[in-house]
Amino acid sequence: MSQHTAIDPQTRIGHVHLKVADLDRALAFYRDVLGFEVTQLYGREAAFLSAGGYHHHIGLNTWESKGGSPPPPGSTGLFHVAILYPTRAALADAVRRVRAAGIAIDGASDHGVSEAVYLRDPDGNGVELYRDRPEAEWPRAMDGSLAMTTQRLDLDALAASE
Template identity: 45%
Template structure:
């Protein structure tokens, strides 16, 4: 079963993402304490509340919804070794924005879980109050991304220049910049081969980097819009219903890619739900993926 190929990036990461066949849309989380999680993402990450209705809060920047918090007070907390969300990654426009947020986090006593220079990007990590992982990052220019002999992108975990980032801030953090977006979503999966078959062979993502215990998948030449790892979840079974954490990820898909993906999924006898022009499909761990026509 052939899958489409992508051109390698020759322009900046913003344009690479904007022109990619796949982009991350809204990420939906099932949360037990809606008020607390809403305050966290509004006050500490700077997302705007776009709407509050039907036991759900939609947050975002500019005219885009990036995150949906769905109130599920009786949901069972997802265990660390189960399949699901590793982190939602918010991409900021520049180093100064990340530096400003780092100052903001320190002033508010936010505990970070890590930070790294990945060569393609600089990133910091934290958890929300219900344990959902978050990455806040800034890309390096696409022209600076290193390539392996096979054409994949070189990514590593190197020491973060935190002082340099903070020094790059040009003012205090007030809100998430309007140009910010969810750059990628990183999943905990049970098996990397199964993840590659679904997300690469069926959905059409390119394998951009293979890392011990992890797989990074990109579209349109971006280093990754999706990733999966088995660091904590190797062998994880299909998710049960009624869990906290990742409830759905929406992918914005251009027309030709959506049509060809629909054909491949039908050819493979994958169950598809049609919902107002979107396709809803579940990955091997029953994580709902909504394929939304890009506008």
């Protein structure tokens, strides 16, 4: 029997790399709508994007998927990629950009620990745009354990945030 050891608490997910059908269409979403910066292009087949100058947070490629279709319902794969915004105002800005681009929003939830907006990129990949509340504001049960909830998030109120 193997012994379980916890992962180092400083470990982070560095990036996500997505297969896309059309690189230009994917760039129009991640760069032009969400505002990520292109750090490198690999010809017409791949692009790497970043927030804040990191080498890349998102990779996009058509190496195995050019012209392809999204996975059918009931198949395995990525559920969603979650993009963490530093403030409610930054999340509100993202929501305003998404709405202005005419992109459908699938849902919006207040989880107590975070506020999250769910949508799909042009290739059908799930995207969560969210912000964490400060830990001191997280809901707790009587015993002090985390008590996450799922309530409807008022998108109009969020979008009006400065």
